[in-house]
Amino acid sequence: MMNPKDTIKEVGQAMRSSNSGHQAMFRARLEVKAGEQTVSAPRFSWLRPSLLLTSGVIVLVLVIATHPERPVPVAYNSGPINNMSAELGLGSDSGGGLLDRFDDSFFAFSEPTTLTQAPVAGASPGEILDYENEHGSMLDVKTIINLWSTKDDLVTPVQDLFESFGGHIGGISQYAMDQPTHLTGLVPADSYFLFREQLRDLVSADKYMTEVLNANDLIPSAINIEESITEVTEVITKLKDDIAKTENATTKAALQRQLDNREMQLENLIESRADLDENVEYVKVTVMVTEIPSFRETREVYDLHNLVMGIEKPGSFAQRALVNILIVGFGALQLLSVAIWFLIPVAIWLLVRRRQRLAWKDLD
Amino acid sequence: MQKQFLELYDEYYPKLYAYVLMRVRRREMAEDIVQHSFLKALDNIGSFKPRRGATFGSWLFQIAKNELVDRARQDSKLTFCQTEVLDANPTAVSTIDKFLDAELAAEQKERWQKVMCAIDLLNDEERELITLKYLADLPYQEIAKTMNKKPNTLAVMLKRALEKVRIDLGI
Numbered sequence: 001m002m003n004p005k006d007t008i009k010e011v012g013q014a015m016r017s018s019n020s021g022h023q024a025m026f027r028a029r030l031e032v033k034a035g036e037q038t039v040s041a042p043r044f045s046w047l048r049p050s051l052l053l054t055s056g057v058i059v060l061v062l063v064i065a066t067h068p069e070r071p072v073p074v075a076y077n078s079g080p081i082n083n084m085s086a087e088l089g090l091g092s093d094s095g096g097g098l099l100d101r102f103d104d105s106f107f108a109f110s111e112p113t114t115l116t117q118a119p120v121a122g123a124s125p126g127e128i129l130d131y132e133n134e135h136g137s138m139l140d141v142k143t144i145i146n147l148w149s150t151k152d153d154l155v156t157p158v159q160d161l162f163e164s165f166g167g168h169i170g171g172i173s174q175y176a177m178d179q180p181t182h183l184t185g186l187v188p189a190d191s192y193f194l195f196r197e198q199l200r201d202l203v204s205a206d207k208y209m210t211e212v213l214n215a216n217d218l219i220p221s222a223i224n225i226e227e228s229i230t231e232v233t234e235v236i237t238k239l240k241d242d243i244a245k246t247e248n249a250t251t252k253a254a255l256q257r258q259l260d261n262r263e264m265q266l267e268n269l270i271e272s273r274a275d276l277d278e279n280v281e282y283v284k285v286t287v288m289v290t291e292i293p294s295f296r297e298t299r300e301v302y303d304l305h306n307l308v309m310g311i312e313k314p315g316s317f318a319q320r321a322l323v324n325i326l327i328v329g330f331g332a333l334q335l336l337s338v339a340i341w342f343l344i345p346v347a348i349w350l351l352v353r354r355r356q357r358l359a360w361k362d363l364d
Numbered sequence: 365m366q367k368q369f370l371e372l373y374d375e376y377y378p379k380l381y382a383y384v385l386m387r388v389r390r391r392e393m394a395e396d397i398v399q400h401s402f403l404k405a406l407d408n409i410g411s412f413k414p415r416r417g418a419t420f421g422s423w424l425f426q427i428a429k430n431e432l433v434d435r436a437r438q439d440s441k442l443t444f445c446q447t448e449v450l451d452a453n454p455t456a457v458s459t460i461d462k463f464l465d466a467e468l469a470a471e472q473k474e475r476w477q478k479v480m481c482a483i484d485l486l487n488d489e490e491r492e493l494i495t496l497k498y499l500a501d502l503p504y505q506e507i508a509k510t511m512n513k514k515p516n517t518l519a520v521m522l523k524r525a526l527e528k529v530r531i532d533l534g535i
Contacts, residue, residue: 016378
């Protein structure tokens with residue numbers, strides 16, 4: 001007898017073709033009814049949520065990556081007081097409150113500061129600020145602090161720092177959310193260097209990496225005077241030693257002339273320092289606190305910093321490494337999102353389909 | 365949409381008709397059930413979601429099965445096993461040529477009749493499987509969905525059912 005499977009298939013074939021009359025008749029009726037239907041069965045509708053989520057993630061990543069950039073303070077090395085020594089202790093007829101200019105634009109910092117009239121010794125910080133608002137500042141100092149923490153994290157400690165030195169905050173300006181905050185205040189001149197050191201400590205203690213820029217141009221005249229006094233004193237000591245050791249009269253005379261010149265130079269420097277001590281009671285300090293809203297921008301700030309400052313690689317090694325790790329990690333996260341929401345489901349679907357086909361092939 | 369649905373109709377009408385006919389053993393009733401199933405499918409085509417391997421075929425057969433349950437008219441006494449049923453209920457006998465409304469040669473009629481009788485003696489699941497596989501000619505993917513079983517289980521079940529048929533036929 002024939003294989004029963006083949007016989008069953010024969011019967012099945014006969015059954016399927018045994019009612020073509022009704023099939024054709026009903027088809028005509030169905031054709032009319034189907035023409036009235038407008039609903040379509042969406043294909044790949046199961047893929048829609050995945051695609052929507054993937055699109056959402058991509059849009060989010062793009063929004064973050066193209067975050068509106070904050071103006072970069074390009075005046076990093078525009079030393080506002082590079083010629084400060086010329087101004088120290090001197091009166092000037094060119095007035096103009098620098099505070100006003102600070103409020104208008106950060107770039108006003110780069111203009112040389114001039115002195116109208118020395119503040120009265122013993123005046124209170126508030127009186128001095130009022131005075132300076134009207135007549136101009138005798139000494140302006142700019143300190144730019146570029147840090148990654150939020151402004152609120154640092155503004156209050158900086159204020160406290162001013163006050164702990166008997167200083168006074170004259171104004172806190174913040175133009176917009178993504179603009180730097182300026183804290184302008186007075187610090188007693190005799191404690192300014194300590195104030196600066198503590199400011200640096202404050203910044204370096206920030207929980208994120210920090211960068212203190214342009215700190216070396218702070219009251220360069222004072223620094224220069226101190227450094228010059230030290231240097232000239234050392235030279236004078238050495239010259240005196242050389243003179244004592246030299247027996248040759250000609251050489252001794254030459255060294256003596258050099259010594260006389262150096263001693264005159266030292267006297268001038270000491271006089272300048274005296275002028276500074278006498279006239280400068282308070283130092284006006286503006287601390288600009290900025291925050292970096294995105295790593296992309298951080299990198300650009302660094303690039304610009306490189307360009308302006310001529311520093312090859314700003315920031316410490318750990319800082320640069322952290323930035324790179326975060327940037328790479330962020331990229332990896334984006335790839336992972338795409339993989340999770342798109343590639344993995346497609347791969348699983350293909351795998352399952354292949355397994356099913358193999359299983360059915362085995363059955364046949 | 366109209367065109368696609370009619371294409372599906374052309375493909376699935378013979379399959380569904382064979383399946384329903386095997387279940388109800390009456391031509392008019394089979395035609396009616398098939399007709400209702402397609403109309404219901406057309407009305408609800410918007411809610412059909414081809415997910416997790418479901419196909420139009422498996423969905424359509426599920427509609428037909430629900431229709432069969434609703435009608436509850438399946439007469440299990442109608443059988444091809446003439447000799448066994450004749451004594452109990454002579455009117456309930458169904459012969460293959462009447463069933464198919466076709467003229468068959470004597471040898472073919474006898475052979476088909478025996479095989480169909482052997483199928484009737486199988487249990488419900490095995491008979492359903494053979495009906496879907498060889499009479500309705502559904503692919504395994506749709507059978508698995510229609511019967512809600514895994515392909516491996518179906519393979520074992522089909523092998524066992526065919527073996528029973530062979531034994532019953534004395535092959």
